[in-house]
Amino acid sequence: MSKKRVFFIGLMLFSLFFGAGNLIFPPLLGLESGSNFTPAMTGFLVTGVLLPFVAVLAVVTVDGGMISIGSRVHKVFGIVFAIIIYLSIGAFYAIPRAANVAFELGFQPYFTNEAGWPLILFTVLFFAVAYYICLNPKKLVDRVGQLLTPILLVALTILFVRAFFLLENVASPVTEKYTASPFVTGFIEGYFTMDAVAALAFGIVVINAFKDSGVKTKREQIKGSVLAGIIAVVGLAAVYICLGWIGAVMPQAEQFANGAEILTAASFLLFGNTGSLLFSVIVILACFTTCVGLINASASFFHGLYSKVSYKTYVRVLTLVGFVISSLGLSAILDIAVPILVLIYPIAIVLIILSLxxxxxxxxxxxxxxxxxxxxxxxxxxxxxxxxxxxxxxxxxxxxxxxxxxxxxxxxxxxxxxxxxxxxxxxxxxxxxxxxxxxx
Incomplete structure (x- = not known):
C-alpha cells in the first residue's frame, strides 16, 4: 500500500465526516466562547474529532464490524441496532438532510423569489451525481479523495487565509454558557455533532477502500485505517479550529443566530459578492461528499447483510428514498430523526468505548x-x-x-x-x- 493511496483515503474519510453540521458548529462556538475559546475548542475536539476516530478504529479492528460489536450484547441486538444505525444516519435522515442543507445554504439564496422548482432541480441533480459516483465503489477514493476533497480544502483555505490577514484578532465577549466550564460546554457541543454514529458507518467504507486497493491482510488494513484516520482527524481538527477562530474574531455589528449566518457574513465581509459563491461551493461540497459516503456505506452494509440483492440495487433504493424524504423539508426531517438519534447515540458511544x-x-x-x-x-x-x-x-x-x-x-x-x-x-x-x- 503506497503512502499516496493512504493519504487520499484519509482525505476521503475527512470529507465523509465534514458535512454541513460540522461546518456551522465551530463558528458559533468561537463566537460564544470568546476569550475562553481554547478550552472550549479543546472540549469540542475531544468528542467531535477524537471520539469519531475511536469509533472508526472500533469498527475496522473487529471482524464483522458493527454487528459483531453489538452482538456482544445479544446476536439479535447486534443486527437490529446496526440496521437502525444505518437507516437513521442514512436514507431516513442524514442523506436527505445533506441535500436539504446544501440547497438551503448553498443554492436557494440565488433563487429567493422562485417557488418550488429550484428545490426539485437541485435535488434531482444532487442525487443523480451522488448515484453515479456510488455505482462504482472502487472509484470512490479517486472521485472523492483525489478530486472533490482537494477542491473543498482549497475553498476552505482561501477563506481561512483571507480571514487571518483581514480580521482583527480581538475575541468576542464570553457568553454565559461558556463562562463557568468552557471545556465541558465545548465537550457537549462536540457530542451533539453525533459524528461517532456516522463513524460506525464509515468504518466499512475505509476497509472496503483498502480492500479495493489490493490490501488483503487484516493487519495491513488496520494499519492503513489508523494512518488514514490520523490524516482525517488532523484535517478535521485544523478546519474546526480555523472555523471557530473566525467566529471568535468576527465583528459584532450584527447578531448571529447560528454558524451558517456567521460564515455567510464572514464570506461577504472578506470577498464581497464573490464570497457568497465561495460559501456555496464549501457548503455544497461538504454536504455532497458526506451524502456519497453515507449512500456507499449503507449500500455496502445491506449488501453484506443480504447479498441476494445487488450493491447497485441498494444504491438505487437508498438514493431514491433519500430524494423522496428530502422533499419533506429540513424541519420535518429533523422532527422525525432527532428522537431516534437521541436514543441510539449514547448506546453507540458505550459500545465504542467498551470495544476500544x-x-x-x-x-x-x-x-x-x-x-x-x-x-x-x-x-x-x-x-x-x-x-x-x-x-x-x-x-x-x-x-x-x-x-x-x-x-x-x-x-x-x-x-x-x-x-x-x-x-x-x-x-x-x-x-x-x-x-x-x-x-x-
Whole structure:
C-alpha cells in the first residue's frame, strides 16, 4: 500500500465526516466562547474529532464490524441496532438532510423569489451525481479523495487565509454558557455533532477502500485505517479550529443566530459578492461528499447483510428514498430523526468505548448487557422529554446522577453497569474454571 493511496483515503474519510453540521458548529462556538475559546475548542475536539476516530478504529479492528460489536450484547441486538444505525444516519435522515442543507445554504439564496422548482432541480441533480459516483465503489477514493476533497480544502483555505490577514484578532465577549466550564460546554457541543454514529458507518467504507486497493491482510488494513484516520482527524481538527477562530474574531455589528449566518457574513465581509459563491461551493461540497459516503456505506452494509440483492440495487433504493424524504423539508426531517438519534447515540458511544478497551476488559456478556440496558433506560427518558412528555416526577427520582441536566445522565450509570458487569463476568469465568479443574 503506497503512502499516496493512504493519504487520499484519509482525505476521503475527512470529507465523509465534514458535512454541513460540522461546518456551522465551530463558528458559533468561537463566537460564544470568546476569550475562553481554547478550552472550549479543546472540549469540542475531544468528542467531535477524537471520539469519531475511536469509533472508526472500533469498527475496522473487529471482524464483522458493527454487528459483531453489538452482538456482544445479544446476536439479535447486534443486527437490529446496526440496521437502525444505518437507516437513521442514512436514507431516513442524514442523506436527505445533506441535500436539504446544501440547497438551503448553498443554492436557494440565488433563487429567493422562485417557488418550488429550484428545490426539485437541485435535488434531482444532487442525487443523480451522488448515484453515479456510488455505482462504482472502487472509484470512490479517486472521485472523492483525489478530486472533490482537494477542491473543498482549497475553498476552505482561501477563506481561512483571507480571514487571518483581514480580521482583527480581538475575541468576542464570553457568553454565559461558556463562562463557568468552557471545556465541558465545548465537550457537549462536540457530542451533539453525533459524528461517532456516522463513524460506525464509515468504518466499512475505509476497509472496503483498502480492500479495493489490493490490501488483503487484516493487519495491513488496520494499519492503513489508523494512518488514514490520523490524516482525517488532523484535517478535521485544523478546519474546526480555523472555523471557530473566525467566529471568535468576527465583528459584532450584527447578531448571529447560528454558524451558517456567521460564515455567510464572514464570506461577504472578506470577498464581497464573490464570497457568497465561495460559501456555496464549501457548503455544497461538504454536504455532497458526506451524502456519497453515507449512500456507499449503507449500500455496502445491506449488501453484506443480504447479498441476494445487488450493491447497485441498494444504491438505487437508498438514493431514491433519500430524494423522496428530502422533499419533506429540513424541519420535518429533523422532527422525525432527532428522537431516534437521541436514543441510539449514547448506546453507540458505550459500545465504542467498551470495544476500544477489549484487550484490557474482554468481551463479557454481563458487562455489555448491564451497561447498555442502563444507558437505554436514560436514553428512553431523554427521547420522551424530547417528544414533549412531562416527566418531572420521574426526573426527581433518576436525576441524581451527574450531568443529568445536560442530557448526559446515562454516563455514570453506564460506567457503573460496566464495572458491575465486569465483576460478574470475572466471577463467572473463575467459577467455571474452578469447577473444570475439580472435575479433572
Amino acid at each position: 478497551f477489549t484487550p484490557l476488559i474482554g468481551k463479557g456478556k454481563a458487562m455489555y448487557r448491564i451497561s447498555v440496558v442502563l444507558t437505554l433506560f436514560y436514553a428512553i427518558y431523554d427521547v420522551l422529554t424530547n417528544l414533549g412528555f412531562k416527566l418531572d416526577g420521574f426526573a426527581q427520582v433518576i436525576g441524581f446522577v451527574p450531568f443529568f441536566d445536560l442530557g448526559l445522565g446515562w454516563i455514570a450509570p453506564a460506567f457503573v453497569g460496566a464495572v458491575v458487569g465486569y465483576a460478574i463476568d470475572r466471577y463467572t469465568t473463575n467459577h467455571k474454571e474452578t469447577q473444570a479443574s475439580e472435575k479433572k
